[in-house]
Amino acid sequence: MTGYIEPMVGRYIHVEIDREIHRIYFEESGLGIPLVCLHTAGSDGRQWRHLLADEEFAKTFRIIAFDLPWHGKSNPPPSWSGEEYRLTTARYTATVRAFCKALALEKPIVMGCSIGGRIVLNLAIDHAAEFRALIGLEAADFQAPWYDTNWLHRPDVHGGEVCAALVSGLIAPQSPESSRQETLWAYMQGGPGVFKGDLYFYRVDGDLRGRVDKIDTGVCPLYLLTGEYDFSCTPEDTMRTAAAIGGASVTIMERLGHFPMSENPEQFRRYIAPVLGRILKQSTSTKQGEHA
């Protein structure tokens, strides 16, 4: 008996970011409206494997997940010589836009989780017209810090162990044990200082308070979904953020935490399916309107 082969395919693409070529790893599955998925800080695109394997979604969406440089199978760029890694708002924004451009994606949907959710808000502020819809999971304009990120990168504390242990409590207690362990495994495998460097964007550079009111959901619909067990980006953080944005859709997801797509894919599907359905309906009606 031959083994089951999952439908997604992984490839590398050369992407020019800030005038330097980066070799970016991505996986994709399906045909249709491009849906670009952004992983959380300190992890990689494997978090999206269940969405990538969803045969029903793949009938109408081209689902794509890429690893940020320094993450997963995307190496640091050739110019890197060991200096401290720090993700900035400008660099993250440029990376997402450059990746979409390199794949020649026409008005993609971008769905990001955690730092990916934060950058989605920045895309909505500054580049809304480039996207069909934006989905922020565990997203807020700002959230209160609950630990000192210096613990994430020091020689006398194992980086993989402490990164995984710090985020372990953000997973809902109802999530399946195997999915919980798989989610944490990616954190154990991150490069030294990478999680900490991602959080530079999250904690220091990417504070969007006072800017999200510029989001025009008439130009690009915005959906925000947050797990009730996320005590880092709490439901209250997301709701406060949404309150400043006219027309944003907010959903609080039960029995989910900070990693909905990987910690409990089945439960997450119950919430993301209607969102994708609404975007699909909106895209279809827009297209019909164009041809009328």
Place this chain on the structure above:
Amino acid sequence: MTQPWQPVSSERTLRQADVRAIDTADRKLFRSLANVGILQENACLKRMTPAPNVIDDAAIIQAFAGIPALLEQDPALIYRGRTLDCECLLGPVDHPFHVSIRGGSIVDLTLAPVLMRSWRFSYRASAVAWAEYWKPAPRPGWQDLLALTKREEAKLEGDLHPFMAHLQYFKDVLALPRLHRSAVPT
């Protein structure tokens, strides 16, 4: 397997966020935990000065006293802490234990205060927080040691290195009563 696109009900998707504060009903529940008749049995308590919240703490103290034995039943968890030798202060805010850890095992657990005994770090939480943390499915925002510090139901103090270097170990050791519900008075 292909699944239909069944939207969940609006009641589930658009639920208002819960108010996270402990309500009156919970406080009554935890006061009732005191009716377990342990004061006569626990020698540690004989040295305690009665305090306004001693009743709440009594049930938690009883559960804490059972943690070393629960840990000895979990060799994988002891292995996780195999390089750890540490003196720390753990338990309810007002009635913590001095805990001595050697090679991942708890070799001594004594209710504080102990004259001039040192400790490297302290993790102390309210009785309500421990009782919630030990539930099979704690309420959102009560499921993690650092969620409790964020919501100011717990205090983490001292030299944090042993705690952070063995963070998952401490989370799991202090969650042992969750896995052994018989250890938690309810």
